Amino acid sequence: MSSVRPTVERLQLGVSLTRLRTAARKSQSEAASAIDRTAARLSQVENGKGSLGTEELLKLLDFYGVQGNERNTILALGTAARRRSVRRGYVDTLPEPFQRLVEMQVAASRISWYECGVIPGLVQSPDYVQAIMALSNSIYWEPSEEETGNRISFRLDHQRRVLECGGPKDITVIFTEDSLQHTVGSTSVMRGQVLHLLQLLERHENLTIRVVLNSAVDNPALGGGLVLLDFQESSPVSFAPLLYGPCTYYDQAEDLATMQRMYLRVEELALSRERTRELLIDLVRKDA
Template structure:
Protein backbone atom coordinates (compact mmCIF):
# COMPACT_ATOMS: atom_id res chain seq x y z
CA UNK A 1 0.00 0.00 0.00
CA UNK A 2 1.43 3.37 -0.98
CA UNK A 3 2.07 5.89 1.75
CA UNK A 4 -0.59 8.55 2.17
CA UNK A 5 0.37 12.19 1.89
CA UNK A 6 1.53 13.55 5.22
CA UNK A 7 -0.66 16.32 6.61
CA UNK A 8 -0.75 18.17 9.91
CA UNK A 9 -3.67 16.04 11.09
CA UNK A 10 -1.98 12.74 10.19
CA UNK A 11 1.27 13.81 11.82
CA UNK A 12 -0.58 14.85 14.99
CA UNK A 13 -2.49 11.56 15.03
CA UNK A 14 0.70 9.57 14.61
CA UNK A 15 2.47 11.41 17.41
CA UNK A 16 -0.48 10.88 19.77
CA UNK A 17 -0.53 7.15 18.97
CA UNK A 18 3.20 6.87 19.62
CA UNK A 19 2.73 8.53 23.02
CA UNK A 20 -0.18 6.24 23.95
CA UNK A 21 1.65 3.11 22.79
CA UNK A 22 4.80 4.07 24.69
CA UNK A 23 2.80 4.78 27.84
CA UNK A 24 1.15 1.36 27.54
CA UNK A 25 4.51 -0.35 27.03
CA UNK A 26 3.31 -1.99 23.81
CA UNK A 27 5.49 -2.74 20.77
CA UNK A 28 4.59 -1.97 17.17
CA UNK A 29 4.32 -5.73 16.64
CA UNK A 30 1.75 -6.02 19.43
CA UNK A 31 -0.16 -3.04 18.07
CA UNK A 32 -0.16 -4.57 14.60
CA UNK A 33 -1.41 -7.90 15.90
CA UNK A 34 -4.33 -6.18 17.65
CA UNK A 35 -5.59 -4.72 14.37
CA UNK A 36 -4.21 -7.37 11.97
CA UNK A 37 -1.67 -5.02 10.46
CA UNK A 38 2.07 -5.42 10.02
CA UNK A 39 4.47 -3.54 12.30
CA UNK A 40 5.58 -1.68 9.18
CA UNK A 41 2.03 -0.42 8.65
CA UNK A 42 1.84 0.71 12.28
CA UNK A 43 5.12 2.58 11.77
CA UNK A 44 3.71 4.31 8.69
CA UNK A 45 0.66 5.46 10.62
CA UNK A 46 2.79 6.70 13.52
CA UNK A 47 4.85 8.74 11.05
CA UNK A 48 1.75 10.39 9.60
CA UNK A 49 1.83 8.40 6.37
CA UNK A 50 -1.51 6.68 6.75
CA UNK A 51 -4.64 6.29 8.85
CA UNK A 52 -6.62 3.44 10.37
CA UNK A 53 -10.29 2.63 9.93
CA UNK A 54 -12.50 3.62 12.84
CA UNK A 55 -12.96 0.08 14.22
CA UNK A 56 -9.24 -0.69 14.02
CA UNK A 57 -8.40 2.52 15.84
CA UNK A 58 -10.91 1.69 18.57
CA UNK A 59 -9.21 -1.67 19.13
CA UNK A 60 -5.82 0.01 19.24
CA UNK A 61 -7.02 2.51 21.83
CA UNK A 62 -8.39 -0.35 23.91
CA UNK A 63 -4.98 -2.05 23.77
CA UNK A 64 -3.32 1.18 24.91
CA UNK A 65 -5.79 1.69 27.75
CA UNK A 66 -6.69 5.20 26.57
CA UNK A 67 -8.99 7.18 28.85
CA UNK A 68 -12.43 8.10 27.51
CA UNK A 69 -11.44 11.74 26.94
CA UNK A 70 -8.29 10.64 25.09
CA UNK A 71 -10.29 8.15 23.04
CA UNK A 72 -12.82 10.78 21.95
CA UNK A 73 -10.10 13.28 20.97
CA UNK A 74 -8.11 10.67 19.01
CA UNK A 75 -11.16 9.42 17.13
CA UNK A 76 -12.14 12.99 16.24
CA UNK A 77 -8.60 13.72 15.06
CA UNK A 78 -8.59 10.50 13.00
CA UNK A 79 -11.81 11.60 11.31
CA UNK A 80 -10.04 14.79 10.25
CA UNK A 81 -6.98 12.80 9.11
CA UNK A 82 -9.10 10.58 6.85
CA UNK A 83 -10.66 13.51 5.00
CA UNK A 84 -9.81 13.51 1.32
CA UNK A 85 -11.22 16.91 0.43
CA UNK A 86 -8.44 19.43 -0.19
CA UNK A 87 -8.06 22.13 2.43
CA UNK A 88 -5.85 25.21 2.67
CA UNK A 89 -5.28 25.10 6.43
CA UNK A 90 -6.19 23.04 9.49
CA UNK A 91 -7.55 24.62 12.67
CA UNK A 92 -7.20 22.40 15.72
CA UNK A 93 -10.36 22.88 17.79
CA UNK A 94 -10.15 19.54 19.62
CA UNK A 95 -9.45 19.26 23.37
CA UNK A 96 -5.80 19.34 24.51
CA UNK A 97 -4.64 21.05 21.32
CA UNK A 98 -1.63 22.45 23.19
CA UNK A 99 -0.36 18.90 23.76
CA UNK A 100 -0.40 18.22 20.02
CA UNK A 101 1.47 21.47 19.40
CA UNK A 102 4.12 20.34 21.88
CA UNK A 103 4.36 16.98 20.07
CA UNK A 104 5.01 18.75 16.77
CA UNK A 105 7.68 20.97 18.31
CA UNK A 106 9.36 18.02 19.98
CA UNK A 107 9.52 16.04 16.73
CA UNK A 108 10.67 18.94 14.53
CA UNK A 109 14.28 19.05 13.34
CA UNK A 110 14.26 22.85 13.17
CA UNK A 111 12.17 25.55 14.85
CA UNK A 112 12.10 29.18 13.73
CA UNK A 113 10.10 31.57 15.89
CA UNK A 114 9.53 35.31 15.53
CA UNK A 115 7.89 37.11 18.46
CA UNK A 116 6.84 40.72 18.89
CA UNK A 117 6.93 42.46 22.27
CA UNK A 118 7.53 39.33 24.34
CA UNK A 119 10.23 36.71 24.80
CA UNK A 120 9.44 33.56 22.76
CA UNK A 121 7.80 30.84 24.85
CA UNK A 122 10.65 28.34 24.48
CA UNK A 123 13.10 30.96 25.82
CA UNK A 124 11.03 32.02 28.83
CA UNK A 125 12.36 31.47 32.36
CA UNK A 126 10.10 29.69 34.88
CA UNK A 127 9.45 33.01 36.65
CA UNK A 128 8.62 34.78 33.39
CA UNK A 129 6.30 31.91 32.41
CA UNK A 130 4.49 32.20 35.73
CA UNK A 131 4.14 35.97 35.43
CA UNK A 132 2.74 35.72 31.87
CA UNK A 133 0.20 33.07 32.83
CA UNK A 134 -0.82 34.69 36.12
CA UNK A 135 -1.53 37.93 34.23
CA UNK A 136 -4.09 35.99 32.17
CA UNK A 137 -5.78 34.30 35.12
CA UNK A 138 -9.37 35.43 35.52
CA UNK A 139 -9.40 37.02 32.07
CA UNK A 140 -8.78 34.36 29.42
CA UNK A 141 -10.18 31.68 31.75
CA UNK A 142 -12.14 31.55 35.00
CA UNK A 143 -9.92 32.47 37.94
CA UNK A 144 -11.30 29.57 39.97
CA UNK A 145 -10.52 26.96 37.29
CA UNK A 146 -7.05 26.20 38.67
CA UNK A 147 -5.39 26.44 35.25
CA UNK A 148 -2.33 28.45 36.30
CA UNK A 149 -0.17 25.63 37.68
CA UNK A 150 -1.28 23.26 34.92
CA UNK A 151 -0.35 25.75 32.19
CA UNK A 152 2.98 26.56 33.82
CA UNK A 153 3.88 22.87 34.15
CA UNK A 154 2.95 22.30 30.52
CA UNK A 155 5.07 25.21 29.24
CA UNK A 156 8.12 24.04 31.21
CA UNK A 157 7.67 20.45 30.03
CA UNK A 158 7.31 21.76 26.47
CA UNK A 159 10.68 23.50 26.82
CA UNK A 160 12.30 20.40 28.33
CA UNK A 161 11.15 18.19 25.45
CA UNK A 162 12.64 20.57 22.88
CA UNK A 163 15.98 21.18 24.59
CA UNK A 164 16.47 17.61 25.83
CA UNK A 165 15.73 15.96 22.46
CA UNK A 166 18.06 13.08 21.60
CA UNK A 167 18.95 14.72 18.29
CA UNK A 168 19.78 18.40 18.72
CA UNK A 169 17.45 20.73 16.88
CA UNK A 170 18.27 23.85 14.92
CA UNK A 171 16.60 26.61 16.92
CA UNK A 172 16.37 30.18 15.66
CA UNK A 173 14.59 32.97 17.51
CA UNK A 174 14.02 36.58 16.58
CA UNK A 175 12.19 38.91 18.94
CA UNK A 176 11.67 42.65 18.98
CA UNK A 177 13.65 44.93 21.27
CA UNK A 178 10.56 46.10 23.16
CA UNK A 179 10.40 42.66 24.79
CA UNK A 180 13.29 43.91 26.95
CA UNK A 181 11.23 46.87 28.13
CA UNK A 182 7.73 45.42 28.44
CA UNK A 183 7.82 44.57 32.14
CA UNK A 184 6.50 41.11 32.95
CA UNK A 185 6.31 40.22 36.63
CA UNK A 186 8.58 43.01 37.84
CA UNK A 187 12.21 44.08 37.53
CA UNK A 188 13.63 40.96 39.20
CA UNK A 189 11.72 38.67 36.82
CA UNK A 190 12.96 40.67 33.83
CA UNK A 191 16.59 40.50 34.98
CA UNK A 192 16.21 36.77 35.51
CA UNK A 193 14.67 36.39 32.05
CA UNK A 194 17.59 38.10 30.32
CA UNK A 195 20.06 36.00 32.28
CA UNK A 196 18.07 32.88 31.41
CA UNK A 197 18.41 33.58 27.67
CA UNK A 198 22.15 34.19 28.01
CA UNK A 199 22.54 30.89 29.86
CA UNK A 200 20.50 29.01 27.24
CA UNK A 201 22.72 30.34 24.47
CA UNK A 202 25.81 29.18 26.37
CA UNK A 203 24.42 25.71 27.10
CA UNK A 204 22.92 25.06 23.66
CA UNK A 205 25.21 26.06 20.77
CA UNK A 206 22.48 25.21 18.23
CA UNK A 207 20.36 28.13 19.46
CA UNK A 208 20.40 31.39 17.51
CA UNK A 209 18.90 34.39 19.32
CA UNK A 210 18.58 37.70 17.51
CA UNK A 211 16.98 40.97 18.57
CA UNK A 212 15.23 43.26 16.11
CA UNK A 213 15.89 46.85 17.15
CA UNK A 214 13.02 49.28 17.58
CA UNK A 215 12.70 51.63 14.65
CA UNK A 216 13.99 49.11 12.12
CA UNK A 217 12.50 49.89 8.71
CA UNK A 218 11.03 47.25 6.40
CA UNK A 219 10.03 44.52 8.86
CA UNK A 220 7.37 42.37 7.09
CA UNK A 221 6.40 40.71 10.40
CA UNK A 222 5.80 43.94 12.30
CA UNK A 223 3.41 43.36 15.19
CA UNK A 224 2.99 39.68 14.43
CA UNK A 225 4.12 36.30 15.72
CA UNK A 226 4.93 33.27 13.62
CA UNK A 227 6.58 29.86 13.91
CA UNK A 228 7.94 27.59 11.20
CA UNK A 229 8.64 23.90 11.92
CA UNK A 230 10.80 21.78 9.64
CA UNK A 231 11.00 17.98 9.78
CA UNK A 232 13.44 15.42 8.40
CA UNK A 233 10.89 13.41 6.42
CA UNK A 234 7.67 15.41 6.57
CA UNK A 235 6.25 18.61 5.12
CA UNK A 236 7.09 21.96 6.69
CA UNK A 237 4.43 23.30 9.06
CA UNK A 238 3.80 26.93 9.88
CA UNK A 239 1.46 28.67 12.27
CA UNK A 240 0.90 32.19 13.52
CA UNK A 241 -0.10 32.12 17.20
CA UNK A 242 -3.14 34.23 18.02
CA UNK A 243 -4.00 36.07 21.22
CA UNK A 244 -7.19 34.06 21.57
CA UNK A 245 -8.71 31.02 19.90
CA UNK A 246 -7.47 27.76 18.38
CA UNK A 247 -4.24 27.41 16.45
CA UNK A 248 -4.44 27.23 12.66
CA UNK A 249 -1.72 25.19 10.96
CA UNK A 250 -0.47 25.49 7.39
CA UNK A 251 1.35 22.71 5.53
CA UNK A 252 0.99 23.80 1.91
CA UNK A 253 4.05 25.38 0.25
CA UNK A 254 1.89 28.30 -0.91
CA UNK A 255 1.60 29.26 2.78
CA UNK A 256 4.72 27.90 4.47
CA UNK A 257 6.98 29.38 1.79
CA UNK A 258 5.99 33.00 2.54
CA UNK A 259 6.10 32.34 6.29
CA UNK A 260 9.68 31.07 6.02
CA UNK A 261 10.64 34.02 3.82
CA UNK A 262 9.17 36.51 6.27
CA UNK A 263 11.11 34.94 9.14
CA UNK A 264 14.36 35.02 7.17
CA UNK A 265 13.78 38.69 6.30
CA UNK A 266 13.25 39.52 9.98
CA UNK A 267 16.43 37.58 10.72
CA UNK A 268 18.36 39.64 8.13
CA UNK A 269 17.11 42.89 9.67
CA UNK A 270 17.87 41.85 13.26
CA UNK A 271 21.15 42.22 15.09
CA UNK A 272 23.55 39.33 14.57
CA UNK A 273 23.62 36.74 17.40
CA UNK A 274 26.85 38.15 18.86
CA UNK A 275 25.45 41.68 18.74
CA UNK A 276 22.20 40.51 20.31
CA UNK A 277 24.13 38.80 23.10
CA UNK A 278 26.05 42.02 23.73
CA UNK A 279 22.78 43.97 23.89
CA UNK A 280 21.39 41.50 26.44
CA UNK A 281 24.51 41.80 28.59
CA UNK A 282 24.34 45.61 28.37
CA UNK A 283 20.67 45.58 29.33
CA UNK A 284 21.42 43.27 32.27
CA UNK A 285 24.10 45.62 33.57
CA UNK A 286 21.80 48.63 33.32
CA UNK A 287 18.80 46.98 34.98
Protein backbone atom coordinates in the same frame (compact mmCIF):
# COMPACT_ATOMS: atom_id res chain seq x y z
CA MET B 1 -4.20 1.73 4.38
CA SER B 2 -2.08 3.53 1.84
CA SER B 3 0.62 6.14 2.16
CA VAL B 4 -0.97 9.57 1.76
CA ARG B 5 0.20 13.17 1.65
CA PRO B 6 1.24 14.38 5.10
CA THR B 7 -1.12 16.95 6.59
CA VAL B 8 -1.36 18.61 9.99
CA GLU B 9 -4.16 16.25 10.99
CA ARG B 10 -2.15 13.16 10.02
CA LEU B 11 0.94 14.51 11.74
CA GLN B 12 -1.04 15.23 14.91
CA LEU B 13 -2.53 11.74 14.81
CA GLY B 14 0.94 10.27 14.34
CA VAL B 15 2.62 12.11 17.21
CA SER B 16 -0.32 11.35 19.50
CA LEU B 17 -0.21 7.63 18.69
CA THR B 18 3.56 7.61 19.20
CA ARG B 19 3.13 9.16 22.65
CA LEU B 20 0.41 6.67 23.60
CA ARG B 21 2.46 3.70 22.37
CA THR B 22 5.49 4.91 24.33
CA ALA B 23 3.38 5.42 27.45
CA ALA B 24 2.00 1.90 27.06
CA ARG B 25 5.57 0.57 26.65
CA LYS B 26 4.78 -1.20 23.40
CA SER B 27 7.06 -1.57 20.39
CA GLN B 28 5.96 -0.68 16.87
CA SER B 29 6.01 -4.37 16.00
CA GLU B 30 3.75 -5.27 18.94
CA ALA B 31 1.32 -2.47 18.14
CA ALA B 32 1.28 -3.30 14.43
CA SER B 33 0.54 -6.96 15.18
CA ALA B 34 -2.42 -5.92 17.34
CA ILE B 35 -4.10 -4.39 14.28
CA ASP B 36 -2.78 -6.91 11.72
CA ARG B 37 -0.44 -4.42 10.08
CA THR B 38 3.31 -4.37 9.55
CA ALA B 39 5.63 -2.22 11.64
CA ALA B 40 6.54 -0.32 8.46
CA ARG B 41 2.90 0.64 7.93
CA LEU B 42 2.48 1.77 11.52
CA SER B 43 5.67 3.79 11.16
CA GLN B 44 4.07 5.60 8.22
CA VAL B 45 1.12 6.53 10.39
CA GLU B 46 3.31 7.73 13.27
CA ASN B 47 5.28 9.88 10.80
CA GLY B 48 2.12 11.51 9.44
CA LYS B 49 2.28 9.69 6.10
CA GLY B 50 -0.69 7.38 6.55
CA SER B 51 -4.04 6.96 8.21
CA LEU B 52 -5.95 4.20 9.96
CA GLY B 53 -9.57 3.13 9.67
CA THR B 54 -11.90 3.53 12.63
CA GLU B 55 -11.82 -0.17 13.54
CA GLU B 56 -8.03 -0.23 13.41
CA LEU B 57 -7.84 2.83 15.64
CA LEU B 58 -10.27 1.29 18.10
CA LYS B 59 -8.15 -1.88 18.31
CA LEU B 60 -4.99 0.16 18.75
CA LEU B 61 -6.53 2.31 21.50
CA ASP B 62 -7.75 -0.84 23.27
CA PHE B 63 -4.22 -2.24 23.02
CA TYR B 64 -2.83 0.95 24.56
CA GLY B 65 -5.54 1.06 27.23
CA VAL B 66 -6.80 4.50 26.17
CA GLN B 67 -10.28 5.46 27.36
CA GLY B 68 -12.42 8.52 28.05
CA ASN B 69 -11.96 11.94 26.45
CA GLU B 70 -8.53 11.14 25.05
CA ARG B 71 -9.94 8.16 23.20
CA ASN B 72 -12.66 10.35 21.66
CA THR B 73 -10.09 12.95 20.65
CA ILE B 74 -7.89 10.36 18.90
CA LEU B 75 -10.90 8.99 17.03
CA ALA B 76 -11.82 12.52 15.92
CA LEU B 77 -8.22 13.06 14.78
CA GLY B 78 -8.46 9.80 12.84
CA THR B 79 -11.57 11.05 11.04
CA ALA B 80 -9.82 14.33 10.19
CA ALA B 81 -6.71 12.45 9.03
CA ARG B 82 -8.73 10.40 6.55
CA ARG B 83 -10.29 13.49 5.00
CA ARG B 84 -8.91 14.03 1.51
CA SER B 85 -10.55 17.33 0.60
CA VAL B 86 -8.16 20.24 0.08
CA ARG B 87 -8.36 23.02 2.67
CA ARG B 88 -6.17 26.07 3.28
CA GLY B 89 -5.71 26.13 7.06
CA TYR B 90 -6.47 23.55 9.72
CA VAL B 91 -8.14 24.94 12.84
CA ASP B 92 -7.56 22.62 15.80
CA THR B 93 -10.81 22.74 17.78
CA LEU B 94 -10.32 19.39 19.52
CA PRO B 95 -9.61 19.18 23.27
CA GLU B 96 -6.02 19.75 24.51
CA PRO B 97 -4.73 21.55 21.38
CA PHE B 98 -1.57 22.80 23.11
CA GLN B 99 -0.63 19.25 24.02
CA ARG B 100 -0.53 18.40 20.32
CA LEU B 101 1.40 21.58 19.53
CA VAL B 102 4.08 20.57 22.03
CA GLU B 103 4.21 17.03 20.64
CA MET B 104 4.73 18.41 17.14
CA GLN B 105 7.58 20.61 18.39
CA VAL B 106 9.17 17.64 20.14
CA ALA B 107 8.95 15.62 16.91
CA ALA B 108 10.31 18.44 14.70
CA SER B 109 13.91 18.43 13.46
CA ARG B 110 13.93 22.22 13.20
CA ILE B 111 11.92 24.92 14.97
CA SER B 112 11.90 28.51 13.70
CA TRP B 113 9.98 30.76 16.11
CA TYR B 114 9.33 34.50 15.83
CA GLU B 115 7.38 36.77 18.17
CA CYS B 116 6.79 40.52 18.23
CA GLY B 117 6.56 42.31 21.59
CA VAL B 118 6.78 39.26 23.83
CA ILE B 119 9.46 36.71 24.75
CA PRO B 120 8.57 33.41 22.99
CA GLY B 121 7.25 30.78 25.37
CA LEU B 122 10.06 28.33 24.65
CA VAL B 123 12.68 30.64 26.18
CA GLN B 124 10.69 32.36 28.93
CA SER B 125 12.23 32.25 32.41
CA PRO B 126 10.20 30.55 35.18
CA ASP B 127 9.44 33.96 36.76
CA TYR B 128 8.37 35.39 33.38
CA VAL B 129 6.09 32.37 32.86
CA GLN B 130 4.52 32.90 36.27
CA ALA B 131 4.00 36.61 35.56
CA ILE B 132 2.43 35.93 32.14
CA MET B 133 0.05 33.35 33.60
CA ALA B 134 -0.82 35.55 36.57
CA LEU B 135 -1.87 38.45 34.35
CA SER B 136 -3.82 36.02 32.13
CA ASN B 137 -5.78 34.71 35.12
CA SER B 138 -9.36 36.10 35.05
CA ILE B 139 -8.84 37.30 31.44
CA TYR B 140 -8.28 34.16 29.36
CA TRP B 141 -9.94 31.89 31.92
CA GLU B 142 -12.14 32.31 34.97
CA PRO B 143 -10.17 33.27 38.11
CA SER B 144 -8.53 30.10 39.36
CA GLU B 145 -5.24 29.59 41.15
CA GLU B 146 -5.36 25.90 40.25
CA GLU B 147 -5.80 26.65 36.53
CA THR B 148 -3.00 29.20 36.65
CA GLY B 149 -0.71 26.72 38.38
CA ASN B 150 -1.53 24.03 35.83
CA ARG B 151 -0.71 26.36 32.95
CA ILE B 152 2.60 27.37 34.53
CA SER B 153 3.52 23.70 34.95
CA PHE B 154 2.50 22.95 31.37
CA ARG B 155 4.64 25.79 29.96
CA LEU B 156 7.71 24.75 31.95
CA ASP B 157 7.20 21.11 30.95
CA HIS B 158 6.83 22.25 27.33
CA GLN B 159 10.23 23.94 27.52
CA ARG B 160 11.87 20.90 29.10
CA ARG B 161 10.45 18.46 26.57
CA VAL B 162 11.47 20.51 23.54
CA LEU B 163 14.83 21.87 24.69
CA GLU B 164 16.04 18.68 26.34
CA CYS B 165 14.69 16.01 23.99
CA GLY B 166 17.36 13.53 22.97
CA GLY B 167 17.03 13.72 19.19
CA PRO B 168 18.85 16.20 16.92
CA LYS B 169 16.99 19.48 16.65
CA ASP B 170 17.92 22.98 15.46
CA ILE B 171 16.00 25.74 17.24
CA THR B 172 16.06 29.41 16.27
CA VAL B 173 14.07 31.91 18.33
CA ILE B 174 13.75 35.50 17.11
CA PHE B 175 11.93 38.33 18.86
CA THR B 176 11.75 42.10 18.62
CA GLU B 177 13.83 44.29 20.94
CA ASP B 178 10.75 45.79 22.58
CA SER B 179 10.03 42.33 24.00
CA LEU B 180 12.90 43.05 26.42
CA GLN B 181 11.55 46.51 27.23
CA HIS B 182 7.93 45.72 28.05
CA THR B 183 7.73 45.04 31.79
CA VAL B 184 6.11 41.70 32.56
CA GLY B 185 5.70 41.18 36.29
CA SER B 186 8.43 43.58 37.44
CA THR B 187 11.81 44.98 36.47
CA SER B 188 13.34 42.18 38.54
CA VAL B 189 11.52 39.59 36.44
CA MET B 190 12.84 41.23 33.26
CA ARG B 191 16.44 41.25 34.56
CA GLY B 192 16.06 37.57 35.35
CA GLN B 193 14.66 36.96 31.87
CA VAL B 194 17.77 38.46 30.24
CA LEU B 195 20.01 36.27 32.41
CA HIS B 196 17.87 33.25 31.54
CA LEU B 197 18.39 33.87 27.82
CA LEU B 198 22.16 34.02 28.32
CA GLN B 199 22.08 30.80 30.34
CA LEU B 200 20.08 29.05 27.62
CA LEU B 201 22.64 30.09 24.99
CA GLU B 202 25.43 28.61 27.13
CA ARG B 203 23.51 25.43 27.86
CA HIS B 204 22.11 24.56 24.42
CA GLU B 205 24.43 24.62 21.41
CA ASN B 206 21.53 23.80 19.11
CA LEU B 207 19.62 26.91 20.25
CA THR B 208 20.02 30.26 18.50
CA ILE B 209 18.43 33.38 19.98
CA ARG B 210 18.31 36.55 17.87
CA VAL B 211 16.85 40.02 18.37
CA VAL B 212 15.36 42.38 15.80
CA LEU B 213 16.27 45.90 16.92
CA ASN B 214 13.61 48.60 17.20
CA SER B 215 15.61 50.55 14.61
CA ALA B 216 15.26 47.79 12.00
CA VAL B 217 13.48 49.09 8.91
CA ASP B 218 10.53 47.42 7.16
CA ASN B 219 9.89 44.41 9.38
CA PRO B 220 7.07 42.57 7.55
CA ALA B 221 6.01 40.71 10.71
CA LEU B 222 5.31 43.58 13.09
CA GLY B 223 2.37 42.87 15.39
CA GLY B 224 2.35 39.13 14.85
CA GLY B 225 4.20 35.88 15.31
CA LEU B 226 4.85 32.65 13.47
CA VAL B 227 6.32 29.22 14.09
CA LEU B 228 7.75 27.00 11.34
CA LEU B 229 8.23 23.29 12.03
CA ASP B 230 10.38 21.07 9.79
CA PHE B 231 10.40 17.29 10.08
CA GLN B 232 12.77 14.62 8.85
CA GLU B 233 9.97 12.25 7.85
CA SER B 234 7.14 14.64 7.02
CA SER B 235 6.32 17.90 5.28
CA PRO B 236 6.77 21.29 7.01
CA VAL B 237 4.00 22.86 9.06
CA SER B 238 3.52 26.49 10.05
CA PHE B 239 1.58 27.85 13.01
CA ALA B 240 0.38 31.40 13.65
CA PRO B 241 0.15 32.21 17.38
CA LEU B 242 -2.99 34.15 18.27
CA LEU B 243 -4.01 36.21 21.29
CA TYR B 244 -7.26 34.28 21.48
CA GLY B 245 -8.95 31.40 19.74
CA PRO B 246 -8.08 27.88 18.53
CA CYS B 247 -4.72 26.97 17.02
CA THR B 248 -4.51 27.44 13.25
CA TYR B 249 -1.97 25.47 11.20
CA TYR B 250 -0.90 25.74 7.58
CA ASP B 251 0.61 22.96 5.47
CA GLN B 252 -0.35 23.96 1.91
CA ALA B 253 2.58 24.97 -0.32
CA GLU B 254 1.32 28.49 -1.05
CA ASP B 255 0.80 29.30 2.64
CA LEU B 256 4.11 27.79 3.70
CA ALA B 257 5.96 29.74 1.00
CA THR B 258 4.53 33.04 2.25
CA MET B 259 5.37 32.33 5.90
CA GLN B 260 8.85 31.08 5.00
CA ARG B 261 9.54 34.27 3.02
CA MET B 262 8.34 36.35 5.96
CA TYR B 263 10.59 34.45 8.38
CA LEU B 264 13.60 34.73 6.07
CA ARG B 265 13.11 38.49 5.93
CA VAL B 266 12.95 38.65 9.73
CA GLU B 267 16.18 36.62 9.86
CA GLU B 268 17.85 39.15 7.58
CA LEU B 269 16.85 41.97 9.95
CA ALA B 270 17.84 40.20 13.17
CA LEU B 271 21.15 40.48 14.96
CA SER B 272 23.38 37.41 14.78
CA ARG B 273 23.53 34.93 17.65
CA GLU B 274 26.78 36.49 18.89
CA ARG B 275 25.59 40.09 18.48
CA THR B 276 22.42 39.19 20.37
CA ARG B 277 24.50 37.70 23.16
CA GLU B 278 26.51 40.94 23.36
CA LEU B 279 23.27 42.95 23.52
CA LEU B 280 22.01 40.81 26.40
CA ILE B 281 25.31 41.13 28.27
CA ASP B 282 25.15 44.92 27.86
CA LEU B 283 21.65 44.93 29.37
CA VAL B 284 22.88 42.94 32.37
CA ARG B 285 25.77 45.37 32.89
CA LYS B 286 23.48 48.39 32.73
CA ASP B 287 21.20 46.91 35.38
CA ALA B 288 24.09 45.90 37.65
